[in-house]
Amino acid sequence: SETVPKVMSKPATGNFDIGPVVPTTPLVTFLERVQESALATFGQKDFDPKLYVDLSLKFDLSAIVTAFHKLPRNATGSVSIPDFKEFMHEYFDGAGNDLVYAEPPDFVPEPDGFLPKVKNPQVRAWALEVHALWKKLSRRVSCSVLGRPEFHTLLPLPGPVVIPGSRFREVYYWDSYWVIRGLLVSKMYKTAKAIVTNLIYLIDTYGYVLNGARAYYTNRSQPPLLSAMVFDIYNRTGDLDLVKKALPALLKELQFWNSGIHKVNVQDDRGRNHTLSRYYAMWNKPRPESSTIDKAHASKLLNASEKEQFYRELASIAESGWDFSTRWMRNTSDFTTLAITSILPVDLNIFILKMELDIVSMAQIVGDNKTAESFLKAAQARKAAIDSVFWNEENGQWLDYWISNGTGSQECQRWKASNQNNNTFASNFVPIWIDLFNSDTCIVEKVRKSFQSSGLLGAAGIATSLTRSGEQWDFPNGWAPLQHMIVEGLGKSGSHEAKSMAQDIAMRWINTNYVAYKETGAMHEKYNVEKCGDIGGGGEYIPQTGFGWSNGVVLAFLEEFGWPADLKIGCNGVML
Numbered sequence: 001s002e003t004v005p006k007v008m009s010k011p012a013t014g015n016f017d018i019g020p021v022v023p024t025t026p027l028v029t030f031l032e033r034v035q036e037s038a039l040a041t042f043g044q045k046d047f048d049p050k051l052y053v054d055l056s057l058k059f060d061l062s063a064i065v066t067a068f069h070k071l072p073r074n075a076t077g078s079v080s081i082p083d084f085k086e087f088m089h090e091y092f093d094g095a096g097n098d099l100v101y102a103e104p105p106d107f108v109p110e111p112d113g114f115l116p117k118v119k120n121p122q123v124r125a126w127a128l129e130v131h132a133l134w135k136k137l138s139r140r141v142s143c144s145v146l147g148r149p150e151f152h153t154l155l156p157l158p159g160p161v162v163i164p165g166s167r168f169r170e171v172y173y174w175d176s177y178w179v180i181r182g183l184l185v186s187k188m189y190k191t192a193k194a195i196v197t198n199l200i201y202l203i204d205t206y207g208y209v210l211n212g213a214r215a216y217y218t219n220r221s222q223p224p225l226l227s228a229m230v231f232d233i234y235n236r237t238g239d240l241d242l243v244k245k246a247l248p249a250l251l252k253e254l255q256f257w258n259s260g261i262h263k264v265n266v267q268d269d270r271g272r273n274h275t276l277s278r279y280y281a282m283w284n285k286p287r288p289e290s291s292t293i294d295k296a297h298a299s300k301l302l303n304a305s306e307k308e309q310f311y312r313e314l315a316s317i318a319e320s321g322w323d324f325s326t327r328w329m330r331n332t333s334d335f336t337t338l339a340i341t342s343i344l345p346v347d348l349n350i351f352i353l354k355m356e357l358d359i360v361s362m363a364q365i366v367g368d369n370k371t372a373e374s375f376l377k378a379a380q381a382r383k384a385a386i387d388s389v390f391w392n393e394e395n396g397q398w399l400d401y402w403i404s405n406g407t408g409s410q411e412c413q414r415w416k417a418s419n420q421n422n423n424t425f426a427s428n429f430v431p432i433w434i435d436l437f438n439s440d441t442c443i444v445e446k447v448r449k450s451f452q453s454s455g456l457l458g459a460a461g462i463a464t465s466l467t468r469s470g471e472q473w474d475f476p477n478g479w480a481p482l483q484h485m486i487v488e489g490l491g492k493s494g495s496h497e498a499k500s501m502a503q504d505i506a507m508r509w510i511n512t513n514y515v516a517y518k519e520t521g522a523m524h525e526k527y528n529v530e531k532c533g534d535i536g537g538g539g540e541y542i543p544q545t546g547f548g549w550s551n552g553v554v555l556a557f558l559e560e561f562g563w564p565a566d567l568k569i570g571c572n573g574v575m576l
């Protein structure tokens with residue numbers, strides 16, 4: 001079947017690519033060819049490769065393939081613009097037609113008890129506009145997808161979803177966590193639960209939550225936050241049925257992250273054995289949604305096995321959600337040195353620890369003490385692993401850890417201090433998000449001081465890294481999820497200084513989101529933290545608006561910190 005991984009054989013010499021591959025569909029493969037022809041025809045300007053793999057067919061694939069072959073081509077193989085446009089018009093439905101607008105059943109313009117701590121009328125009016133964006137981002141799969149799924153790369157999800165926005169026309173895994181945080185503020189509990197139901201459907205169908213709900217995302221997941229979504233919804237609504245429905249799926253998901261190629265054994269400096277996880281996509285070809293871009297990068301590599309490994313790294317980085325960043329490069333000025341499969345990432349292991357702890361809590365809630373006990377042990381073991389492998393006392397941060405190239409799951413790595421990545425990334429502070437760490441006074445104090453002097457905090461929020469690489473998960477971009485996890489963690493601690501730092505960061509972030517919104521009329525996917533009101537940039541696609549997680553985080557911050565009546569909002573409001 002399409003979802004059964006196939007283990008690749010190891011080439012005899014040189015750099016090798018090893019690991020499972022989930023085959024793609026003939027439709028995706030064909031749309032990649034259309035994408036390539038479109039680039040040859042239209043040229044680089046304004047070209048978005050993802051558009052072509054999001055198209056729907058109007059007729060059977062075989063008829064369209066025949067028509068594609070018959071297109072008149074010039075000596076270099078490209079088709080004339082009018083011929084290509086006519087072909088597109090005749091045989092394809094536009095990207096986005098497959099996911100249609102869905103009226104959210106629980107949206108009201110001003111929910112009862114909405115943001116009681118936001119007193120300033122200007123801020124309240126804006127918060128209501130952000131709240132109203134849920135209506136714009138709400139979608140359901142069209143009947144044509146349900147009737148002829150083979151005509152679409154969109155997967156036939158059972159319920160409505162909230163999309164990030166713009167080119168991201170389908171539901172995304174980790175984005176959904178912050179979308180749900182915002183929906184809870186907006187009291188849209190039905191919409192939040194429907195998203196979770198769809199993600200559970202993906203686990204039931206594929207064994208894990210996909211990166212996003214498209215046929216070309218079946219070879220990888222994204223940062224695993226489903227347990228956090230379920231637990232947060234439960235804590236607001238008390239919906240026991242949701243917990244009961246989610247628990248078996250969460251156990252299955254945990255197995256995905258904690259076995260096979262995702263699992264790595266490390267022996268620490270005191271001889272204790274630990275198990276941690278890494279990102280590892282089941283794919284070793286160009287990402288279909290960015291195929292033309294990936295091939296151009298890979299053309300700098302010489303042999304086929306180096307290329308396969310490089311493609312696997314690209315897909316695995318997409319699994320991390322941090323696509324792309326110097327965080328994953330052996331040489332931060334050479335994109336072809338991406339090597340995430342040789343890294344144990346701090347944040348991934350924190351998400352898995354949180355999943356284990358959430359399972360403990362939810363198993364207790366439904367009275368399944370055996371499951372609770374066994375996952376408590378698993379969580380204790382992972383906590384010990386995180387302390388031994390990632391924690392760096394001198395830096396007051398948790399550092400990603402480099403493992404040997406091509407490590408299989410059975411081998412055991414010997415921990416070496418020099419394998420910790422000493423570069424500063426916002427992810428080095430993500431552990432503070434979870435209660436196990438933010439309730440530890442000594443850790444909070446060390447981490448707060450370390451964060452204060454890290455250089456990550458800019459005028460408009462937390463930078464992703466300190467390296468200006470031109471990649472989108474690097475300096476000077478700030479992303480909503482990273483702001484949220486660090487702010488929430490500092491805010492939950494018992495430390496007065498940490499709490500006020502959390503509030504300060506949240507206010508910088510709210511101000512920049514507000515000013516950018518007033519200037520551009522939109523919420524953005526990422527922001528430039530160097531300057532209040534500036535949006536982010538870099539990476540392989542133009543900056544996107546909408547935007548699911550940014551909306552969610554602004555609403556969550558406003559709920560937590562409020563906004564006094566007499567406090568001005570805007571860029572000058574921030575004391576640096």
Ligand SMILES: OC[C@H]1O[C@H](O[C@H]2O[C@H](CO)[C@@H](O)[C@H](O)[C@H]2O)[C@H](O)[C@@H](O)[C@@H]1O
Pocket residue numbers: 050164168172174175211212287289290318319321322323324541
């Ligand atoms: O098309 C390129 C890549 O786009 C996605 O990644 C970015 O957007 C996602 C949706 O907001 C977000 O979850 C991710 O963190 C961003 O970097 C997609 O997830 C990638 O798989 C894709 O290759």
